Amino acid sequence: xxxxxxxxxxxxxxLRLIAGLLRPSAGSLRVFGLDPVAEPLAVRxxxxxxxxxxxxxxxxxxxxxxxLWNRLLERPWxxxxxxxxLEAVGLEDAASREVRTFSAGMRKRLSLARVRLERPRxxxxxEPFAALDQDGQDLVDRWISEFRDDGGAVVMASHDLSxxxxxxxxxxxxxxxxxxxTGAARDLGERLRMPN
Amino acid sequence: MRAxxxxxxxxxxxxxxxxxxxxxxVAVLVFAVNVLLLFSFALGADTGTLAKATGGLLMxxxxxxxxxxxxxxxxxEHEHAALEGLLLLPMHPVGIFYxxxxxxxxxxxxxxxxxxxxxxxxxxxxxxxxQLLQLLALWAxxxxxxxxxGTLYAAMTGRLRSHDVLLPLLLFPLVIPVLVAGVRSMSLxxxxxxxxQLGGWVGLLVAFDVIYWSLCxxxxxxxxxxx
Numbered sequence: 001x002x003x004x005x006x007x008x009x010x011x012x013x014x015l016r017l018i019a020g021l022l023r024p025s026a027g028s029l030r031v032f033g034l035d036p037v038a039e040p041l042a043v044r045x046x047x048x049x050x051x052x053x054x055x056x057x058x059x060x061x062x063x064x065x066x067x068l069w070n071r072l073l074e075r076p077w078x079x080x081x082x083x084x085x086l087e088a089v090g091l092e093d094a095a096s097r098e099v100r101t102f103s104a105g106m107r108k109r110l111s112l113a114r115v116r117l118e119r120p121r122x123x124x125x126x127e128p129f130a131a132l133d134q135d136g137q138d139l140v141d142r143w144i145s146e147f148r149d150d151g152g153a154v155v156m157a158s159h160d161l162s163x164x165x166x167x168x169x170x171x172x173x174x175x176x177x178x179x180x181x182t183g184a185a186r187d188l189g190e191r192l193r194m195p196n
Numbered sequence: 197m198r199a200x201x202x203x204x205x206x207x208x209x210x211x212x213x214x215x216x217x218x219x220x221x222v223a224v225l226v227f228a229v230n231v232l233l234l235f236s237f238a239l240g241a242d243t244g245t246l247a248k249a250t251g252g253l254l255m256x257x258x259x260x261x262x263x264x265x266x267x268x269x270x271x272x273e274h275e276h277a278a279l280e281g282l283l284l285l286p287m288h289p290v291g292i293f294y295x296x297x298x299x300x301x302x303x304x305x306x307x308x309x310x311x312x313x314x315x316x317x318x319x320x321x322x323x324x325x326x327q328l329l330q331l332l333a334l335w336a337x338x339x340x341x342x343x344x345x346g347t348l349y350a351a352m353t354g355r356l357r358s359h360d361v362l363l364p365l366l367l368f369p370l371v372i373p374v375l376v377a378g379v380r381s382m383s384l385x386x387x388x389x390x391x392x393q394l395g396g397w398v399g400l401l402v403a404f405d406v407i408y409w410s411l412c413x414x415x416x417x418x419x420x421x422x423x
Contacts (some may be wrong), residue, residue, distance in 0.1 A: 042288075053276055059217060
């Protein structure tokens with residue numbers, strides 16, 4: 001599903017609500033039939049988030065960061081997975097560098113690697129193409145396609161509609177926190193050209 | 197078992213980060229020695245007075261230094277929303293609290309080998325033979341009493357613009373029992389305990405440690421949750 005809307009329309013807020021990082025001020029929310037506020041661990045076990053922030057420690061290297069995340073998982077991968085993942089996101093040459101020396105695109109790549117570690121069933125993506133070069137954007141495209149082919153669900157907020165609409169069967173247009181239109185993702189561009 | 201493993205991982209991560217930012221430890225140490233020096237100037241040259249007050253002055257120095265150390269402990273967590281990243285993992289936030297609280301306790305414990313000899317030299321006191329281990333154990337209990345609630349309040353105020361002001365305002369009143377028990381027991385270790393009062397004060401200190409660490413562990417998930 002693709003979330004569209006102007007800045008401040010509520011896309012990131014909705015993603016944070018789904019992830020259980022925000023408590024709804026009214027109404028209720030169910031993710032996999034679970035309340036993300038009441039059962040955060042059960043929900044987070046099933047989802048992965050790539051957001052505006054990369055969730056990194058500046059003084060840890062890329063390798064140390066992935067190793068830390070891996071060890072904190074309920075079912076950690078074998079240690080040999082870490083170099084493979086770094087290679088998959090194109091950071092093998094920067095594996096030992098502290099993350100504070102990384103560009104925004106490199107940080108985004110590292111946070112993408114976390115998705116592979118977490119084995120989610122739901123992927124929450126907030127502007128996943130932002131800060132990435134062409135290779136990086138193609139990588140995200142490929143990973144999302146593979147993830148969906150494996151039966152995963154994606155909820156993505158993006159302003160890059162030409163890329164994002166290729167990944168969403170459905171789209172929701174948000175305005176001031178309200179869903180003002182729901183339809184097929186391929187029709188979103190046309191809807192956005194229409195007057196209010 | 198998994199929660200313990202995750203706590204150890206957070207502790208390991210914090211110790212590694214502290215090592216990478218060791219200039220911070222040096223800065224806290226220099227600050228602490230400066231505070232000890234200032235106390236000696238404030239109280240004058242009477243070595244009798246200084247020696248009697250050594251326990252209290254050491255406690256105050258540790259308290260002031262702990263504000264610097266604790267206030268910084270959540271900076272890395274908020275810099276790139278790393279704490280949010282941890283919360284998104286399927287781990288209970290309690291593991292984050294205890295990992296960070298133990299790391300903060302160890303950080304405060306590291307001040308002892310420099311501050312105790314410095315205080316004894318500056319204030320003219322002496323550590324009775326065989327009391328070194330007792331003093332270190334006491335220092336650890338005091339450090340834990342400051343680090344438990346300090347970690348909770350550092351998490352609470354870390355994202356606020358005025359966190360430098362809020363942290364001591366919130367922490368100081370809460371740790372008064374630790375301060376009182378710490379001053380009394382430290383003085384008894386340094387100057388002798390003819391009335392065998394040490395056990396009672398240490399018992400009080402440990403009791404508050406247990407209460408603080410239990411309560412703060414329960415409260416931490418609510419503190420790191422978004423409003």
